[in-house]
Amino acid sequence: MTNAPTKKHRVTVVGSGNWGSAISKIVAENTKAHPELFHPEVKMWVYEEEYQLSPNHPAYDPAKHSQPEKLSTIINTLHENVKYLPSIPLPENVIATPNIRTAAEDATILIFNVPHQFVFNICNQLDGSCLPYARAVSCIKGVDVTPDGVSLFSDTIGKRLGIYCGALSGANIANEVAAEKFSETTVAYNPPIGPTKDYPNGLVEVPADLPAVDHAFLKSLFHRPYFHVRVVSDVAGVSLGGALKNIVAIAAGFVDGLGWGNNAKAAVMRVGLLEMRKFGKMFFADSCKSATFTEESCGVADLITSCNGGRNHKCAKLSVQKGKPIEEIEAEELNGQKLQGTSTASEVNEYLKRRGLEAEFPLFTAVHLILKGEAKVENLPDLIETL
Amino acid sequence: MTNAPTKKHRVTVVGSGNWGSAISKIVAENTKAHPELFHPEVKMWVYEEEYQLSPNHPAYDPAKHSQPEKLSTIINTLHENVKYLPSIPLPENVIATPNIRTAAEDATILIFNVPHQFVFNICNQLDGSCLPYARAVSCIKGVDVTPDGVSLFSDTIGKRLGIYCGALSGANIANEVAAEKFSETTVAYNPPIGPTKDYPNGLVEVPADLPAVDHAFLKSLFHRPYFHVRVVSDVAGVSLGGALKNIVAIAAGFVDGLGWGNNAKAAVMRVGLLEMRKFGKMFFADSCKSATFTEESCGVADLITSCNGGRNHKCAKLSVQKGKPIEEIEAEELNGQKLQGTSTASEVNEYLKRRGLEAEFPLFTAVHLILKGEAKVENLPDLIETL
Numbered sequence: 001m002t003n004a005p006t007k008k009h010r011v012t013v014v015g016s017g018n019w020g021s022a023i024s025k026i027v028a029e030n031t032k033a034h035p036e037l038f039h040p041e042v043k044m045w046v047y048e049e050e051y052q053l054s055p056n057h058p059a060y061d062p063a064k065h066s067q068p069e070k071l072s073t074i075i076n077t078l079h080e081n082v083k084y085l086p087s088i089p090l091p092e093n094v095i096a097t098p099n100i101r102t103a104a105e106d107a108t109i110l111i112f113n114v115p116h117q118f119v120f121n122i123c124n125q126l127d128g129s130c131l132p133y134a135r136a137v138s139c140i141k142g143v144d145v146t147p148d149g150v151s152l153f154s155d156t157i158g159k160r161l162g163i164y165c166g167a168l169s170g171a172n173i174a175n176e177v178a179a180e181k182f183s184e185t186t187v188a189y190n191p192p193i194g195p196t197k198d199y200p201n202g203l204v205e206v207p208a209d210l211p212a213v214d215h216a217f218l219k220s221l222f223h224r225p226y227f228h229v230r231v232v233s234d235v236a237g238v239s240l241g242g243a244l245k246n247i248v249a250i251a252a253g254f255v256d257g258l259g260w261g262n263n264a265k266a267a268v269m270r271v272g273l274l275e276m277r278k279f280g281k282m283f284f285a286d287s288c289k290s291a292t293f294t295e296e297s298c299g300v301a302d303l304i305t306s307c308n309g310g311r312n313h314k315c316a317k318l319s320v321q322k323g324k325p326i327e328e329i330e331a332e333e334l335n336g337q338k339l340q341g342t343s344t345a346s347e348v349n350e351y352l353k354r355r356g357l358e359a360e361f362p363l364f365t366a367v368h369l370i371l372k373g374e375a376k377v378e379n380l381p382d383l384i385e386t387l
Numbered sequence: 388m389t390n391a392p393t394k395k396h397r398v399t400v401v402g403s404g405n406w407g408s409a410i411s412k413i414v415a416e417n418t419k420a421h422p423e424l425f426h427p428e429v430k431m432w433v434y435e436e437e438y439q440l441s442p443n444h445p446a447y448d449p450a451k452h453s454q455p456e457k458l459s460t461i462i463n464t465l466h467e468n469v470k471y472l473p474s475i476p477l478p479e480n481v482i483a484t485p486n487i488r489t490a491a492e493d494a495t496i497l498i499f500n501v502p503h504q505f506v507f508n509i510c511n512q513l514d515g516s517c518l519p520y521a522r523a524v525s526c527i528k529g530v531d532v533t534p535d536g537v538s539l540f541s542d543t544i545g546k547r548l549g550i551y552c553g554a555l556s557g558a559n560i561a562n563e564v565a566a567e568k569f570s571e572t573t574v575a576y577n578p579p580i581g582p583t584k585d586y587p588n589g590l591v592e593v594p595a596d597l598p599a600v601d602h603a604f605l606k607s608l609f610h611r612p613y614f615h616v617r618v619v620s621d622v623a624g625v626s627l628g629g630a631l632k633n634i635v636a637i638a639a640g641f642v643d644g645l646g647w648g649n650n651a652k653a654a655v656m657r658v659g660l661l662e663m664r665k666f667g668k669m670f671f672a673d674s675c676k677s678a679t680f681t682e683e684s685c686g687v688a689d690l691i692t693s694c695n696g697g698r699n700h701k702c703a704k705l706s707v708q709k710g711k712p713i714e715e716i717e718a719e720e721l722n723g724q725k726l727q728g729t730s731t732a733s734e735v736n737e738y739l740k741r742r743g744l745e746a747e748f749p750l751f752t753a754v755h756l757i758l759k760g761e762a763k764v765e766n767l768p769d770l771i772e773t774l
Contacts, residue, residue: 171653182642182768183650184657226768228654255569262695263570266558266688267615270571274682294681295661301653304691309649381569381613 007209008035011221012043012107014122015139016075016096020044020113021085022178023139023168026224027111028091034220037211045103046072046096051083072096088178101129108210109221112157112165113139119153123160132204135213136165137187141242142340145347147354150283152239154188155198164191164203167235168222169242170297171305180226186298187218187231188238190287230296236284237292237299244279244364245303246341247348248272250316250326251367252307254377257320264381269307271363271384273300279348279361312341320377342371362386394596395422398608399430399494401509402526403462403483407431407500408472409565410526410555413611414498415478421607424598432490433459433483438470459483475565488516495597496608499544499552500526506540510547519591522600523552524574528629529727532734534741537670539626541575542585551578551590554622555609556629557684558692567613573685574605574618575625577674617683623671624679624686631666631751632690633728634735635659637703637713638754639694641764644707651768656694658750658771660687666735666748699728707764729758749773 011031013024024044031038050068053060059078075081075096079089097103104110104126114122119140138154158165170185177183191213195202206213215231223229232238251268258264273293280288293299307313315333319326330339349368352358358365366383369375375383398418400411411431418425437455440447446465462468462483466476484490491497491513501509506527525541545552557572564570582589593600602618610616619625638655645651660680667675680686694700702720706713717726736755739745745752753770756762762770 171650171657173648173650176648176650181647181651182654184654223774225772228768228772260568261560261563262692263558263560263563264568265695266691267569267571267684269691270558270682270684270688273687294687295657297654297657300660300681300687301657304653304656305649308652308695381615385612385615387610 005209005211007207008039009037009108009210009213010039010041010043010106011109011111012045012097012103013111013113014045014100014104014126015113016044016046016081016084017113017115018085018178019139019172019174021081021088021090022174023111023113024094025088025090025178026227027221028094029224030221032091032093037217037220040093041095042093043095043097043103043107044075045100046075046098048072048098049083053082057082070098072098085174085178100125105129105131107131108134108206109213110134110136110163111139111168112136112153116140116142116144116153119156120160123157126161130161130163132162133206134163135191135206136161136163137168137189137218138165138239139168141169142344143239143243145243145344145351147350150240150351152236154235154239159198162199164199166190166218167238169238169302171301173305173309177227182226182228184228184230184297184301185222186238186292186296187222187229188233188235188292188298189213189215189218189231190233190235232289232292232296234287234289234292237280237288238296240280240284240288241276241293241296241298241302243340243344244276244348245272245306246312246339247345247364247367248276248303249306249310249312250341250345250371251363251380253313253316254320254367254370254380256313257317258377265307268363268380268384269303273303275361275363276303279364282357282360311337312339315339316341325373326371345371392596392598394594395426396424396495396597396600397426397428397430397493398496398498399432399484399490400498400500401432401487401491401513402500403431403433403468403471404500404502405468405472405565406526406559406561408468408475408477409561410498410500411481412475412477412565413614414608415481416611417608419478419480424604424607427480428482429478429480430482430484430490430494431462432487433462433485435459435485436470440469444469457485459485472561472565487512492516492518494518495521495593496600497521497523497550498526498555499523499540503527503529503531503540506543507547510544513548517548517550519549520593521550522578522593523548523550524555524576524605525552525626526555528556529731530626530630532630532731532738534737537627537738539623541622541626546585549586551586553577553605554625556625556689558688559684560692560696564614569613569615571615571617571684571688572609573625573679573683574609574616575620575622575679575685576600576602576605576618577620577622619676619679619683621674621676621679624667624675625683627667627671627675628663628680628683628685628689630727630731631663631735632659632693633699633726634732634751634754635663635690636693636697636699637728637732637758638750638767640700640703641707641754641757641767643700644704645764652694655750655767655771656690660690662748662750663690666751669744669747698724699726702726703728712760713758732758
């Protein structure tokens with residue numbers, strides 16, 4: 001007979017942008033809902049900054065808020081991330097924590113939700129402060145593609161910190177999730193058993209006095225009535241979906257810019273979905289499952305969401321309609337932010353070209369060529385035709 | 388050494404609505420493009436009616452067109468189906484033929500493209516007039532679901548006429564295809580070898596002096612630079628996709644009517660896609676392939692098109708927005724035409740209920756209950772939640 005665990009998991013969210021805050025809200029609702037598994041308190045690491053509360057904010061009090069304050073203080077007082085997720089009440093058990101090492105040091109579950117360009121630096125700051133048996137989940141969209149290979153942020157985090165890291169990705173526009181509009185997501189978690197290349201000494205086991213971290217546990221951590229979760233084992237597929245769909249969203253934007261109609265858009269999305277899957281199967285043969293792309297929220301559903309809206313689709317559409325390079329539209333429309341799809345298209349093309357595989361991915365290749373001005377949008381059907 | 392075929396196929400399209408005319412156009416372009424396989428002439432059966440050409444038509448000549456004329460005469464003179472596919476030039480090798488038996492009697496390839504309620508009557512008219520070795524393809528969307536079983540129109544046609552019938556279905560809004568806007572489709576063809584239950588004497592073989600009717604041949608018949616074709620063997624899957632997607636389109640319309648956003652819509656589409664596939668696998672286990680639903684134009688792409696537009700989606704959305712039963716919206720919006728999704732939802736539910744399987748298809752069941760007023764749209768997430 002197994003003894004029931006006597007301890008509980010402590011959860012920390014590393015990141016407090018709009019998606020990080022939305023995930024903190026969900027997780028804090030669940031730590032309260034499942035007291036048998038979790039300490040209620042969820043620490044949320046906040047990159048500290050000074051913030052001046054607007055006099056229009058309903059909680060504004062001139063006696064308290066006339067000067068800029070620390071963002072973490074405002075979050076812990078008003079229970080709202082007034083800067084990055086305004087107007088959404090956060091549960092009071094979300095505790096904004098400006099020191100990243102303090103935030104992480106007693107966490108048995110770490111959820112990473114930061115812009116991808118900050119991952120390396122954050123791991124450097126965290127180095128040595130995590131519990132050796134902590135488990136992590138990366139909500140960071142995308143993968144790191146260089147001509148030499150494709151690396152997953154979950155792997156980067158896991159290797160750098162010496163802990164195991166899974167992934168979460170889905171059709172998840174953060175503001176819709178935060179507003180409790182119905183959404184689904186996919187969580188991937190598949191820790192290795194025994195020593196592996198990445199974990200030569202094997203993973204440090206989760207102590208027996210803590211609840212086991214398995215698929216059912218992760219569902220309890222993330223699933224809400226308005227945020228349905230499926231947990232799978234394919235970390236590579238879940239991570240790749242969130243990156244490669246942006247290439248397809250650009251193609252869908254091109255087609256919408258031309259006014260080609262619903263058939264054409266659906267066709268481009270179908271072809272793109274199969275290329276996403278083929279890429280996964282070709283380069284992560286050991287782990288990538290077909291079903292992750294064609295059945296899960298992180299695959300087909302995220303693709304649908306991204307092709308019906310989102311900045312990659314929008315900028316590609318405008319670029320065709322206005323007859324301008326997409327970089328110009330990006331500068332006009334995104335207020336300094338960068339399109340992920342254009343860089344992913346270029347990185348993926350570089351990777352494929354080096355392996356002589358461009359022809360195997362006609363849609364990815366066509367998007368890259370069109371973005372470079374070396375092919376015409378109007379020729380997309382010819383470029384992806386298979387005879 | 389095999390002798391090259393000395394004869395050529397003759398193609399007839401049974402039907403001349405907007406989709407029938409668009410398919411006739413495509414097929415006639417291909418009979419000209421592949422003279423080694425086909426006689427160029429494509430007969431198109433036209434349900435004869437009198438039609439008064441508008442004085443605004445560019446070809447209107449008061450000396451010729453002041454009185455109503457036979458529609459078949461107008462089509463053969465102006466090379467345009469002025470009533471059902473106006474403004475689209477038809478190739479001159481499309482020959483409108485008002486007598487259905489004359490249209491079919493020398494055809495080696497019959498393409499059925501009529502409204503589904505006319506299938507039985509048309510087969511009765513054709514009985515005994517088809518070549519025994521003719522092959523057919525049904526472009527009729529949907530399936531015939533009764534509490535006793537699901538029958539495919541392709542099977543109904545094939546059995547009634549004693550010939551083999553495959554199917555064509557995809558993300559194909561007819562007017563977009565006719566305007567040569569890029570589209571894809573799926574053709575399914577899998578004639579039995581030897582005697583079967585449906586063909587106790589086996590199929591009559593296509594004579595050796597005719598080109599073989601195989602997947603490559605069917606691609607030559609339907610594929611165009613603007614209409615990409617994939618040929619598969621799963622006739623049941625291709626046919627089911629075109630019917631079941633209408634239930635999902637209603638769910639997507641509900642979600643859009645509530646203004647729930649892109650995440651929710653993508654979630655409902657993903658759940659619906661998997662229920663479509665499950666239905667196919669459960670009831671056509673021998674033949675239905677998973678991939679037909681998740682990978683082909685007739686599955687995921689047609690679903691996407693139908694959830695981004697189309698009458699089922701539109702009426703469901705308006706019904707939520709206006710707080711009216713969908714039947715009222717149908718009467719207001721469709722000018723006497725009927726929604727397929729509502730009847731399919733009810734027929735599929737009847738079929739599932741009799742087998743005690745409603746809980747296995749929570750989205751299909753939820754749509755039916757909402758349409759009947761026995762569940763609320765707002766509860767859709769709860770109704771489809773799996774714990």
